[in-house]
């Protein structure tokens with residue numbers, strides 16, 4: 001039997017974890033984060049929001065159901081590196097086409113299987129997300145590797161949305177009768193998001209991250225959607241500028257995750273880096289208006305800073321924090337009170353699940369139907 005190739009994960013603070021190579025061999029650098037979903041590793045790997053991050057799975061056994069051709073959220077794996085405790089030796093599922101190990105190799109994704117995923121998670125929880133590197137094969141001294149990690153790019157200030165966005169616009173047709181035209185700005189969009197809108201009769205025009213407000217408005221959309229995406233929202237001024245143009249044209253707006261942060265910025269709010277972020281499928285989020293709690297899918301390392309004690313002024317009338325996270329109290333949603341726009345920091349498209357928040361897509365459709373708010377009609381009436 002051939003011996004497995006050794007691998008080491010080195011954090012920027014010098015802590016190292018030893019294991020064996022999983023997936024492609026080589027070396028990789030990125031921000032070290034952990035994801036707590038027990039299911040949905042394919043959706044995690046292919047979520048463009050993970051671009052630039054090395055993801056450790058806290059679920060101890062990964063790869064059990066192999067890799068299928070239906071669940072990817074984009075055309076490729078985006079994680080910079082992958083860390084698991086114990087890879088499944090057998091992939092078994094009726095949809096499985098190949099093993100996860102094979103898929104990681106096929107796509108050149110460097111990973112490590114190591115016993116210390118729990119210690120790693122506790123370390124990140126105490127010290128916060130930090131840069132890391134995975135190195136396979138005969139290892140150089142850890143201090144030397146840590147020094148290389150410390151010279152790799154940091155997540156704060158990173159403008160990554162443009163790197164994952166579609167180069168060309170494309171259209172996802174409405175299922176059945178078309179009710180709305182949606183312009184969706186792809187900052188790192190997941191496949192399930194336009195699908196959820198198409199299911200509700202939206203014809204979704206997906207536009208590159210650098211689309212201008214003029215590009216968006218040229219479609220005469222009933223509503224504008226801002227997607228999730230990787231990187232620091234403070235570095236995406238172009239998206240804020242586009243959204244500002246859209247808000248000035250008074251079109252209904254819905255944003256998810258990065259989109260929530262961009263809406264926050266367009267309203268004049270700041271964003272900040274969370275200590276270690278939320279990545280998983282069981283985060284409790286409370287709707288402050290109804291008190292209802294949704295269990296929801298998350299993947300964010302930044303959050304919006306907004307007043308929690310009541311409505312605040314924005315250039316478009318009053319705004320409020322619509323949702324908060326019950327684990328750490330951070331802002332999970334924004335809503336304008338005098339304008340049809342809202343956003344959430346989490347993932348109602350539920351890929352992977354849960355589906356508690358799916359109704360938010362219906363809320364967007366209700367805003368676009370616009371009877372009550374009538375903003376598009378108003379604008380047209382005035383023009």
Ligand SMILES: NC(=O)CC[C@H](N)C(=O)O
Nearest residue numbers: 049228229257258301302
């Ligand atoms: N999934 C996302 O859209 C993530 C948004 C942003 N990159 C963050 O980490 O907070």
